[in-house]
Amino acid sequence: MSNNRVAVMKTYKLLIGGEFVRSESGRSYEVQGADGAFIANVAQGSRKDVRDAVVAARAAQSRWQNATAYNRGQVLYRLGEMAESRRDELVNQVIAAEGLSATDADSTVSASIDLIIYYAGWSDKVAQVLGGSNPVAGPFFNFSVPAPTGVIGVVAPTESSLLGFVQTVLPPLCSGNTVVVVASEDRPIPGLLLGEMSATADFPGGVLNIVSGRLDEVAPTLASHEDVDGLDLTGASPEQAGEWATAAAESIKRVFVHHAGDESLSSLRRLRAFIETATVWHTIGQ
């Protein structure tokens, strides 16, 4: 290739309702790598973009919930396939964003893809592991099934640009929630790239929505939005988490705050955080 060739610069866009959009505000911001060098322009989402994303997530929620668990698992597995086939791209962006060595970035991408596959496999097991029948004292068949909470707002981890994104976004998706995620402000690109991959992984539009931008501008809108049912504040500082959890109380949202040990997969803590137990009593008789 000639050294004189001018490279094509890519701007990363928001993902809302299955479409890649520039912010309605017409703003973008420059994202620098760990070494301070310019990586790319990224759309700077606004409060209105967050509201649009919530509308899209709500519209998609019942279809995603009522898709078969097998189908949801296949869609999430397909995301794993997409990520594997474009892993070099992910590795490069993780190196740029986090300043990792090539070896460490490669491990991070592998762990992220494996975690996608892990949760893909959960979708049709959640009901059996977290639900069951209850032996009530009476002529009733009584059973409890896990149901998704609904629309979940996620503040993605700020440091871990890809693995952290997967850790927070996949658990609510696999149980049938739809998600509006605020990408890491300084390191949004690996997550946005995964969003691009979701578009070729048969994700119904609106199931995964990504807003990049200034955290302190967009996250409060997500936290206080009446049509958001749950909030994952993993990427918030303690001060931000307190403020946004307080806002979330207005509509009795389920709030997940990160604690040490949360990534232990054996606890299923993240999976259970946005699952509701729905119990049905049905009479038994001739």
Add this chain to the structure above:
Amino acid sequence: MSPTPPPSKLGSLEYAPAPESRSSATIAAHYGLFINGSFREASSGQNFASINPATEEALSTISQANSADVDAAVVSARKAYDSVWSKMPGAERGKYLYRIARIIQERSRELAVVETLDNGKPIRESRDVDVPTAAAHFFYYAGWADKLEHAGFGPRPQPLGVAGQIIPWNFPLLMAAWKLAPALATGNTCVLKPAETTSLSAMVLAEILQQADLPPGVVNIITGDGSTGAALVAHPDVDKIAFTGSTEVGRQIQRSLATTTKHLTLELGGKGANIVFDDAPLDETVEGIIDGIFFNQGHVCCAGSRLLVQESIADDLLTRLLRRVDQLRVGDPMDKNTDVGAINSAEQLERIRVLANAGDEEGATRYTSSCELPKKGYWFAPTVFSNVAQTHRIAREEIFGPVLSVLTFRTPEEAIVKANNTTYGLACGVWSEKGSRTLWAAQRLRAGVVWANTYNRFDPTSPFGGVRESGFGREGGRHGLEGYLDV
């Protein structure tokens, strides 16, 4: 829809009074705070009266705990947690719970009488539902205490520590059991705050805990008004708050704990839809609607307070329903024939009146049972509003009284949309003979509990709790352990 029911052939039947004897219960003139295994006076020396809402007579005086008393209770709970309860093998903890369950059964008649006198609910309900279900809860969770590693929360699930538990006045003893049994089984110690108007059965429960020889401080019971509850929520050494009550107070609690690491579960209000499809068995359905809204005078967070009837059967169903409402026996809660007792407090009665009046003002059609109401006490006749629109306050706000709002729908899809058109999500009912339709509806209703061809059933093995603004967390069943474990 006609607001006047045709006369019933049963209407002329008379029942002789069948009063339960008060002599099986001895209510002390005064109860103190139960802290560290014994009763003591409030540090302020202040008391308040507990009233029988059916007669307005004062039953007893109760100590009003302030923040110093709350602190003493939490200190006692912490000490018991550190020195005794967290170290005790689960099998031994379980044996204490079994003892408590047994003593509740043995003192069941006394507890039923105390509950009915203090709360105003019919003796038939306290005798047949509240007290036996409370005993069953202790019995159920007793068996979990030594099996927690099999509960699905990892190999060694740990308790949270000191649990602050705030309960409502509608099922005083039963709510105490719902809170205490899973907390104790999982190894937590407790500070329980009963509702201001219904402390008495908790005081009898405190005596039962003494009889069971439960180690001092494992359960502390502090009585008082909202300020006592607020002090408990704010106490820095409480690890978990479990609250059952109004959505408004639940919101305040969630807000106040948002900047802390305290765990929280909330069981809040509801506006349950009871959906009747055109193939429902109508006579059974009428009984279920009655149970759904008039059980416990409608003082039930999961009450079926919005009746959604398929239009093609609405007239027929309403006629049968009003006829049945007219046969409800309203009056002396101590009479074993009574169906609907007293409203729990003057304050609640006023709230019911305000909302019912809003039903009139907004254009719904009111039908009031022709029953006679006693002269003294707090009473509200069973009431059915028809021609209710979704925008009416009586279709949106929790009334927490014997007031039913009737709406109609044409298609199953419309029924689901209307049922879900609320910020609450606690419970719903579905009436249909068609299993596939019932399951279809159950999948789409945003509610924590769905009763199909029944309503208002409770069992210790069955998880109970809401979605959306009805709160989060579950009580009952394996799921009820989660709120008291660090998992």
